[in-house]
Amino acid sequence: MEEELMNKKRPIISTGGRGPAAGEKKRLPMAARYAINAVLVLVVLVIGELMIDGGAITRYQSTVLEQVGVYIILAVSLNIATGYLGQLPLGHAGFMSVGAYGCAIFVMRMGDLLGVGMRDFTTGTPLSILIVIAGLVFGGLCAAIAGVIIGIPALRLKGDYLAIITLAFAEIIRVVMLNIDSVLGFTLTRGAKGLTGIPGYSSFLLVFGCVALVCFLIHTMMKSRHGRAILAIRDNEIAAEASGVNTTYYKTLAFVVSAFFAGVAGGLYAGCIGVLQPAYFGFMKSIEILVMVVLGGMGSMLGSALSATVLTILPEALRAFSEYRMIVYAVVLILVMIFRPQGLLGSYDFSLSRIIERVMNRDFPWKKKAESAAKEAAGEGVSADAER
Amino acid sequence: MDIFLSQVLNGLQLGSIYALVALGYTMVYGIILLLNFAHGDIIMVGAYVSWLVMAQLGLNPIIAILLSVVACTLVGVLIDKVAYAPLRNAPRLSILITAIGVSYFLENGAQLVFGADPKVVPAFTDVSTIKLGDIALSFPAVVTVLVTVVATIALTLLVQKSKLGKAMRAVSEDMGAARLMGINVNSTISFTFAVGSALAGIGAVLYAMAYTQASPTMGMMLGTKAFVAAVLGGIGSIPGAVVGGLIVGFAEMIVTWLGLSVWKDAVVFLLLIIVLIVKPTGIFGKTMSEKV
Numbered sequence: 001m002e003e004e005l006m007n008k009k010r011p012i013i014s015t016g017g018r019g020p021a022a023g024e025k026k027r028l029p030m031a032a033r034y035a036i037n038a039v040l041v042l043v044v045l046v047i048g049e050l051m052i053d054g055g056a057i058t059r060y061q062s063t064v065l066e067q068v069g070v071y072i073i074l075a076v077s078l079n080i081a082t083g084y085l086g087q088l089p090l091g092h093a094g095f096m097s098v099g100a101y102g103c104a105i106f107v108m109r110m111g112d113l114l115g116v117g118m119r120d121f122t123t124g125t126p127l128s129i130l131i132v133i134a135g136l137v138f139g140g141l142c143a144a145i146a147g148v149i150i151g152i153p154a155l156r157l158k159g160d161y162l163a164i165i166t167l168a169f170a171e172i173i174r175v176v177m178l179n180i181d182s183v184l185g186f187t188l189t190r191g192a193k194g195l196t197g198i199p200g201y202s203s204f205l206l207v208f209g210c211v212a213l214v215c216f217l218i219h220t221m222m223k224s225r226h227g228r229a230i231l232a233i234r235d236n237e238i239a240a241e242a243s244g245v246n247t248t249y250y251k252t253l254a255f256v257v258s259a260f261f262a263g264v265a266g267g268l269y270a271g272c273i274g275v276l277q278p279a280y281f282g283f284m285k286s287i288e289i290l291v292m293v294v295l296g297g298m299g300s301m302l303g304s305a306l307s308a309t310v311l312t313i314l315p316e317a318l319r320a321f322s323e324y325r326m327i328v329y330a331v332v333l334i335l336v337m338i339f340r341p342q343g344l345l346g347s348y349d350f351s352l353s354r355i356i357e358r359v360m361n362r363d364f365p366w367k368k369k370a371e372s373a374a375k376e377a378a379g380e381g382v383s384a385d386a387e388r
Numbered sequence: 389m390d391i392f393l394s395q396v397l398n399g400l401q402l403g404s405i406y407a408l409v410a411l412g413y414t415m416v417y418g419i420i421l422l423l424n425f426a427h428g429d430i431i432m433v434g435a436y437v438s439w440l441v442m443a444q445l446g447l448n449p450i451i452a453i454l455l456s457v458v459a460c461t462l463v464g465v466l467i468d469k470v471a472y473a474p475l476r477n478a479p480r481l482s483i484l485i486t487a488i489g490v491s492y493f494l495e496n497g498a499q500l501v502f503g504a505d506p507k508v509v510p511a512f513t514d515v516s517t518i519k520l521g522d523i524a525l526s527f528p529a530v531v532t533v534l535v536t537v538v539a540t541i542a543l544t545l546l547v548q549k550s551k552l553g554k555a556m557r558a559v560s561e562d563m564g565a566a567r568l569m570g571i572n573v574n575s576t577i578s579f580t581f582a583v584g585s586a587l588a589g590i591g592a593v594l595y596a597m598a599y600t601q602a603s604p605t606m607g608m609m610l611g612t613k614a615f616v617a618a619v620l621g622g623i624g625s626i627p628g629a630v631v632g633g634l635i636v637g638f639a640e641m642i643v644t645w646l647g648l649s650v651w652k653d654a655v656v657f658l659l660l661i662i663v664l665i666v667k668p669t670g671i672f673g674k675t676m677s678e679k680v
Binding site: 153157160167169172178283287291298326329330341 | 417421423471474475478479480481482483484485486488489490492493495496497499500608612615616619650651653654657658660661664665668
């Protein structure tokens, strides 16, 4: 279901068919494209909510679904830095933890301040919803600030060094979360004991509403001038700089946006599991998210979302084989890299509007094949004529 | 004075282990520009072999040491042949991710075979201290430092003086040109992995001697720190790895001595960040200019 949800919000990086003949082609107006996608998102959300209310999806299943949503946001946000910007940050879990702690502490403190109880958050009173949304934005902003602090020195470095410095920063964040209380003198993160009593504010609607919004925002960003600048940096940084792209600015921008959404995902994660420990956000978590992006195909939002979905549901479905799970992960990762280094979907992205336009223009792949076959036959005829 | 001396020796011991592991990182990076994430886990393999031979089979510690080094060498070469060799011409990112996959595989494989709880490696010798005048020094620490010095000298001689070392330097400088000069690039790379992994094997034995433990995830932190040491010193440089290892070891020792041991990981990583910002290629690193 969430795959459907994703399908409508992936970036069409290749503009496709804006050639000289574009004028003759029927095109779908932008407003109609947005409307179709928005309606589909709403339909999916409503169907999902009805199924949960009606009991077709159990409590356990909906919790797994919420986690799927969180991982989709994480993978899609890491994809900005990895797939679109072409860097390899190994500290995504660090941003996630900053967002998670930021959001959880904000929501708890505001809840106390405004007298909103734990139950109000689960049932979702208007005030509590407002607090949660503010908390998610706050968590995202905290992560974005961390992103600026990390990004400015890190992005001066290239390739492997960037990977290492982000890894180092994420480890520092983890150690700070673990020990900050003893420095501050009051309780903030509760260190290794873990932050407990976080209201369970994450619901299917909230999580997938965020998924849709995040995918939409990233999609529009990547289609804009800024997105193209980021892609230009990935393809050739020196050429991009020579063409007048402010590489430092755009690299930092992509990095910070990626951190922001990771922070939002962290906030949702906190509301989903209810307890936060710094140990959740170790190096392995960063790798887990990276694996999702790489397997799906770097630069493909659909790929990231699909592999996040599969890799979150699969371990739940294969509880009995949990011991072998990580080994299978590792082997799959190595095999994919050896046999399909660009990821399962490469940089392909699905576009509903593109398909609708094809139908409108009666432009089907099999038709094209027949056409080119006919052309080839004709071409052969010509060359045969010439020979004669 | 006594405490000071033993602290310095502790720092030297820890730093020497990091240095040995960092040498492996540096050599592999120097030749194929790969951050071998699995290197730390090779140490884990070595520690488990020591435990198997001594605690399970009850054999002589010398056999344990030899078998550990041999096992690490074989695992290192095998990893190169199976996982990295098919990707020689692939994008750097793909190889890096493969390395992460290999590391994952080794860790979880060890967990599956040996279980998640740490195993106690028996002591290699009965001697625990040696007297130097009236100062008692920890025997494992002295051995660790001496072995590291010998290994570093041997490695430097190998790289600078031998024919194979010459081939290694040539391949690391320009792989294509080296191939044209008749150097067997693949076997040179395999040899580099073998040497690096053998050093990791020695590091594993020394680590097991110092901390008497083997656990599936032990390689991760040790590997990451050693890697930090290699980058700190300037990745690709042999003296850099040794200096970096000693810096990391001493930094940890000082932080622990000040009673702030919970912060020691953060301090090490902060040190790395500062060095990278000030000198992006590390202390001994060569600055490479980019061709357009």
